[in-house]
Amino acid sequence: MTVARERIERLFELADEVHDENPERAKRYVERAREIAQKERVRMPSHLKRRYCDSCGAYLVPGKNARVRLRSDSKLVSVRCLECGATARYGYGDDKDS
Numbered sequence: 001m002t003v004a005r006e007r008i009e010r011l012f013e014l015a016d017e018v019h020d021e022n023p024e025r026a027k028r029y030v031e032r033a034r035e036i037a038q039k040e041r042v043r044m045p046s047h048l049k050r051r052y053c054d055s056c057g058a059y060l061v062p063g064k065n066a067r068v069r070l071r072s073d074s075k076l077v078s079v080r081c082l083e084c085g086a087t088a089r090y091g092y093g094d095d096k097d098s
Contacts, residue, residue, distance in 0.1 A: 004040035008033045012048050015059045026059040050079065055086035 015029040030052045037044045060066035067080040075093040
């Protein structure tokens with residue numbers, strides 16, 4: 001694992017730890033992780049890519065500042081940021097590529 005990827009993982013761990021007490025600091029950790037990924041030209045790991053809002057950069061915690069819904073008819077996970085109102089949709093199931 002590269003140094004940049006390790007730093008990104010660590011920043012997300014820190015964001016998870018401090019989110020309850022200081023959501024602005026968690027947002028800053030996410031912002032810094034995104035800067036590192038962009039500067040070092042490293043892909044953000046997919047499991048972390050879904051933990052922040054693309055629109056406002058908030059660290060998303062389901063039940064606190066994010067609403068997560070499953071749609072079985074279209075096999076979609078819908079994640080709505082409660083800070084800015086943006087919605088992200090991801091596929092799930094066997095045919096998630098289509």
